Amino acid sequence: MKRTKQSMNREELESRILRSAEFVFAEKGYSGSSMEAIAATANISKQNLIYYFPNKELLYQRVLKEMLDIWIEKLSFLEAQGDTPEAVIRRYVREKMQLSRLYPNGSKVFAHEIISGAPVLKEYLISHLKPQFDRDVVLVKSWINKGLIEEIDPEHLFFTIWAATQTYADFSVQMEVLLGKSRLEEADFERAELAVTDFVVRALGAKKNN
Amino acid sequence: MKRTKQSMNREELESRILRSAEFVFAEKGYSGSSMEAIAATANISKQNLIYYFPNKELLYQRVLKEMLDIWIEKLSFLEAQGDTPEAVIRRYVREKMQLSRLYPNGSKVFAHEIISGAPVLKEYLISHLKPQFDRDVVLVKSWINKGLIEEIDPEHLFFTIWAATQTYADFSVQMEVLLGKSRLEEADFERAELAVTDFVVRALGAKKNN
DNA sequence: CAACAACTTGTCTTTCCGGTCAGCAATAAG
DNA sequence: CTTATTGCTGACCGGAAAGACAAGTTGTTG
CATH class of the missing domain: 1.10.10.60 (Homeodomain-like)
Structure with a gap:
């Protein structure tokens, strides 16, 4: 090269x-x-x-693929099996939040695509995202079985985490309006990260002991 | 007439x-x-x-306005001041969830619009949504001051609730893929409602006593 | 420096789409 | 029955945008 x-x-x-x-x-x-x-x-x-x-279609696919590769790379629950559930969750939420902060546009393109019925991405979701999702669900279930966290619906836990973090990229305009700011700042993201993390951790009732 | x-x-x-x-x-x-x-x-x-x-623009505005009118009508925190926080929150989440179930398309149109920077709706958000939001935030703060719920960031509480409920309309395709279904059914929405409500209520640590 | 490859631009064609307009059809009112 | 209003349609126009093509320019390599 x-x-x-x-x-x-x-x-x-x-x-x-x-x-x-x-x-x-x-x-x-x-x-x-x-x-x-x-x-x-x-x-x-x-x-x-x-x-x-x-052509335009190809360019669009490249943009989407770039974003997804980053996500898949950064967001694996499993890597951190040794940690406590609370630690894993905190890291996960923080990572997801940083992606919203760093790649708001990619996130928005992705959102448009999914809302439109994922005409381009559907296959990719099935082949790449679902397997990871299934593994992560199993892990959460094992936490529940071991009594490490409250009995909670694992699938919907993920849906909620994704929604709550992604919204800081996709719906930033709405937040700007409601918070009376011209744009979200570093500090807002930090507060958001704290709020969402605490929210999730508290909802799980994660125990500190391993 | x-x-x-x-x-x-x-x-x-x-x-x-x-x-x-x-x-x-x-x-x-x-x-x-x-x-x-x-x-x-x-x-x-x-x-x-x-x-x-x-013309097309007008049609688009009508669609958006119809959706928003329904939302504003159904979603006021304040109406129910007598109730306990837990009851208010539960009702709020349930209402929002039902809107995702009943008007998925309107919700998606709204999502597209906000993600795109709300070119049409920005004024409306400022004039109609923000005042209600501010009032609702004040109410939640008063709950905190009275010790009825945990200390939680009120603004981000709403962002999370909205995101977690709206996602069942907007990102339904992703969920269908991950749950291995061709479409979300009544039962899925019921599980979702239960999961999200419990999340929120548990995160708030709402006390039963008034 | 010659020949070749990589890059850039101007012109043109085709397709699609929002919207107009003139007139036809159905219904209501007198 | 006649006239006016309302509802509907076919033919058409202008602009925007994707992409093809050919020609020109710059950089690379023997």
């Missing part, structure tokens, strides 16, 4: 395009985003954009 | 159009929905649709 001036530019430009596409898709949805607009955001011509990503 | 055959047909057709529009907007977003597609869903011609709703 040569690292010529060109190939470096290429990589840099590609990722600039992807960031721009993410931004535009997040705001306008798939159909509402024109290649023209994405190109303009990335400061290149439409034709040049098409040179790098020959 | 005469109730001629025509005017009755008109009303019936209008609401059929609104339901169809809701359905299409939910799936495709604003830009992705064509008047043609909405008309086809309602089994009328495009020109006839335009006869009833002279």
Whole structure:
């Protein structure tokens, strides 16, 4: 893999395009985003954009895939089997929250996609997300069986955690309005993380002993 | 107000159009929905649709407004001041959950709109939602001051409740995949309602005494 | 520096879609 | 029965946007 001036530019430009596409898709949805607009955001011509990503569908898929790969990588319950449930949960919620903070646009694109019925992602969800989900549910059930946490519905526990964390990316505008701010700041995310974590931990009634 | 055959047909057709529009907007977003597609869903011609709703923007606003009016009507914390916090919270979560069950499409349209930065709804949120939100926050704070519930962040409590309930409308496809079902059934919503309510109530540590 | 590959842009075609308009059909009112 | 109002349709227009194509430019390598 040569690292010529060109190939470096290429990589840099590609990722600039992807960031721009993410931004535009997040705001306008798939159909509402024109290649023209994405190109303009990335400061290149439409034709040049098409040179790098020959069509819109492909660009969209790349944006989604990038986001999902990050999520799948960061969000595995299982890695931390030695820890206490409380520690695992806290870390999980914190990770998920940071993803909302760091990749709000990717999260929004994902949300648009799922709400629309996941026409592009459905297969991927079945093949990649479900297996991990099933494993994680089993783990939580084992916690319950060992009496480490309250009897709680494991599936819906995950749904709630995902919703409660993801909302800080997807519905940020609503929160800004309600909190009377022009944008969510670092401090808001910290309060949110604390609130959600405590919320979940308290709901689980996690015991400190292993 | 005469109730001629025509005017009755008109009303019936209008609401059929609104339901169809809701359905299409939910799936495709604003830009992705064509008047043609909405008309086809309602089994009328495009020109006839335009006869009833002279342009797309207006139709979209009507759909959103219908949904919001229902929400605002059903979701006031304050009405029930006599009850215990636990009772108020339980009722609130149940109401919100039923709205997700009964109006999944409206909910999805709303979600698309907020994720996209609320270009249409922002003013409405400021003028209608924020005042109610502020009042509800005050109420929760008073509960805390009276020692009726644990010290919890009131704003983020609402964000979490909204997210956790709304997700059963917006992200239903993801859940279907993960639960291995072709669609969410009555029983799923009942389990969900129970799970979410218990979460929240337990997290609040609401005391039974008034 | 010559030849080749990588990159960039301007022009053009095609398709789709929101909306207009003129007229036809059905119903209500006098 | 006649006229006016309301409901509905087919033909059409203008603009936007995806993508093809060809031509030109810049960088790379022997």
